[in-house]
Amino acid sequence: MAGRPEVAKTELGERLRAIRKTMGDLDREEFASRLGISAQVLGKIERGDSEPDLAVLAAYRSEFGVDLNWLATGEGEMFSANSPTAITIPAARTIGTTIDWVGKLVFQVYRDEKVAVPQGAAIGIVSAKVVELMQHAGPSVVDLNNVAALLPWLEMKIRAELKEAADQPGTGKHSA
Incomplete structure (x- = not known):
């Protein structure tokens, strides 16, 4: 059975998927677990079928050092300069x-x-x-x-x- 294509419907979905790719294309299950969500929910937000809630956005920041301004607007750097x-x-x-x-x-x-x-x-x-x-x-x-x-x-x-x-x-x- 073929998986869904890796095409996001929204710019936010594209940026969310870009984060996981930049992190070495981590396994969806592992990445989702670090965010505190299921792999299915991660798939939906990466495709742009749904938007992440504030807790998920906070997890992107705390777990991966994602710059939330970049995430929201696409402007600036993907990761905060002072992020580990x-x-x-x-x-x-x-x-x-x-x-x-x-x-x-x-x-x-x-x-x-x-x-x-x-x-x-x-x-x-x-x-x-x-x-x-x-x-x-x-x-x-x-x-x-x-x-x-x-x-x-x-x-x-x-x-x-x-x-x-x-x-x-x-x-x-x-x-x-």
């Missing part, structure tokens, strides 16, 4: 991109080294490598150029760890 959300959205995008890059790197190195990723361990391995990269980068981790510059370092580190594990008897880390 205004700071965390770019950081979330950087973290998401970093996770993607590190995940691809981990799988490529394991494939190149002919080592099987242990079943059910992929998320843990990628997460650990993301944390290592972020710790090594320090505050510069918020800049994707700095993250990209550290990927060769991480690749060499992963290759060295796999080689060391393969050289140790009984580790179970051997070529696939």
